[in-house]
Amino acid sequence: MQKLKININADVGEMAGQDKALMPYLQSCNIATGGHIGDNQSILATLELAKKNNVKIGAHPSYPDKENFGRVRPEITDEFLKASLEVQLLNFYSIADQNNAEVHHIKPHGALYHDLVNDKNKAELFLSVLDEIDVKTSIYTLKGGFLDTLGQKTHKIYHEGFIDRRYTADLNLVNRKKENALISEPKEVWKQLKSMHFDNTIIVDTGEKRHITAETYCLHGDHPKAVEILKFIHTQIK
Template identity: 30%
Template sequence: MSPRIDINCDLGEGCASDAAVLPFISSASIACGLHAGSAATMQRTIRACLEHGVAIGAHPAFDDREHFGRRELQLDDDTLRAQLRYQLGAAASIVAAEGGRLAHVKPHGALYNLSARDPHTARIIAEEVARLDAGLRLVGLAGSASIAAAQALGLQIVGEAFAERRYDRDGRLCPRNRPGAVIDTVEAAMDQVRHLLERGAVIAEDGSEVRVIAATLCLHGDREDVIDFARALRATVEAAGFEVAAP
């Protein structure tokens, strides 16, 4: 039996390419209306995922459209919980109304990165996921505080690796404002993916090899070349002997 790995993409963020990406992925994390998207785009994207047999996840973020959810905000706990409940509840209700089921939750952008390093934020997110549905999977950076918090609450976890982002020597994603943090070319990204699949590790920005145990690979739906990228990622994963499937 071939090993399996998930390919996930962030969708519903207003990109015209969403529908063309769906044949190449197995999971989608759908914007819940605060950093991008709306009720209408959520419904439209959920319907498209159901048509293609793609597992559906919620992609909650900080309430910050101006910066696409990629600016870290300092929120009190009650405000963060309220924003999470608003987004997760909306996603779950629309999925249910369309006859599907929410499969996972993956924080977006700055909220994702904060939860990866900050146990307190990670625990709040995990608690809100469990409060909504203890059967949901929580997707987080492999080996991070986000994964640890979810495990502590008994949630199913999905460790994530990034096809198109550079890592530092501690296994964290390099900040986007750092030169080279985003892997621009498809070829260079596929080199990272092949190394990850073959060795369970990535080469960090300083040249060191960092262990990364992941069950899902992410590509970002807002890349200009996302269709070509998705096609190449699917081909690379399958050429390495992996079956592409949701967890």
């Protein structure tokens, strides 16, 4: 299958059962490193799947919180978080190195992703971990957040847009607890991607149009219609 030029990424290695079907449609992927889900076996299997499909590989670290799938900020110290991130990333890079898999980027997961956008101290902590373990990998994050502005000094940043999630007026994602947080229909997901990529605009939850910039676009790998959506997008772009 011919790859699309648009960089669509997905969170994988999360036991959602769709990774094999998703990979042919992706340019890049973010593999769970064990914080919210995953283990050495799932990391290795997903690395091999990505290599087979010529998909750029990313590490997908998170808060150490399997109970809430990393989507809730846990009450832990900065020291504990730092130690967990070091373990997750060192282990992931070790497995990748042993299997000749190049790591293209890092994309934080869930609550950690949003905290690194909105919390300067957390963003500094995360970047200090990358510095201490000598990781120069690119980073996927939202434009204008702390991880973006601080990370640009030492890392290549890819600004990310979410094609299966609704946005608020300040260009944050609508909380998953709200009914309108997730976009389910393939035509609506395509409409949002098309608007983002070709017009640099998005319709937010208030109905207003906002300017947005992104170089990579996320579709969550555990979305129940992820495969159907990617097939539809592929058809539309061709």
